[in-house]
Amino acid sequence: MPTVLEALENRSSKRAYIDKKIPKDILEKILNAAAMTPSGANMQPWKSIVISNKETLTNVGDAIIARMNEGLMHDQFIQYYPVKWVNPYKKRRIVTGSGLYKLMEVDRKDDATRLQMWHDNFRWFGAQTVVFVFTDKSNIDGSQGAFIDCGAYMQSIMLAAQEFGIDSCPQGSTTEFGKVVAKVLDTPDNLALLYSVVLGYADDTSKINSYQPTRAKLEDNVTFID
């Protein structure tokens, strides 16, 4: 069983999974633990739809890819990524993306393979379960606290999963097509999709899963005042 520090240090986004279903009782344990995430005023603004049904996941993925094929860049409730990228964030994004393509030996100009790798998000990297996290639109209408709470909830899911040998990949790619997801799942009008988290058993033989982007030095992001 990993310690909290080990779970934090060992987690990394996995993008290839074996064809093995997560037992329902384990999913319940993970989601019960994640429900202990703190939130402002104990608001618990997350509303999760946990899908382990292959057909439903295929339908969601098909719908997103169909919209992409129509040339749509996004159909979203919230704008996740910065509208204007500035350094050092821009550089980190480029370094992280190009590191992955380099590992996978994908050429910078190989648009078809890059697109395929993006589509892999909507095939859930072969995983059997995806947690779609929504919030009530009223929580994000002029205030941002729910984003903070639901972000912490995301990490709780991923850390709790580690305890059961389950890996994960958070997805902002689904955020960008949140309205498509909502339509396929026929969710109530008051809900907005924030993100999804793929959960499953990582394929340890897959090269892509060896990718572990580094982090900025502590002093770049942390200031101690003693």
Ligand SMILES: Cc1cc2nc3c(=O)[nH]c(=O)nc-3n(C[C@H](O)[C@H](O)[C@H](O)COP(=O)(O)O)c2cc1C
């Ligand atoms: C909110 C959020 C959205 C993300 N969206 C995606 C995504 O759509 N597809 C993907 O492959 N990785 C996605 N990632 C994973 C990041 O690329 C990854 O966390 C980052 O590069 C650090 O790598 P690590 O998670 O392996 O430590 C996302 C991560 C977060 C936190």
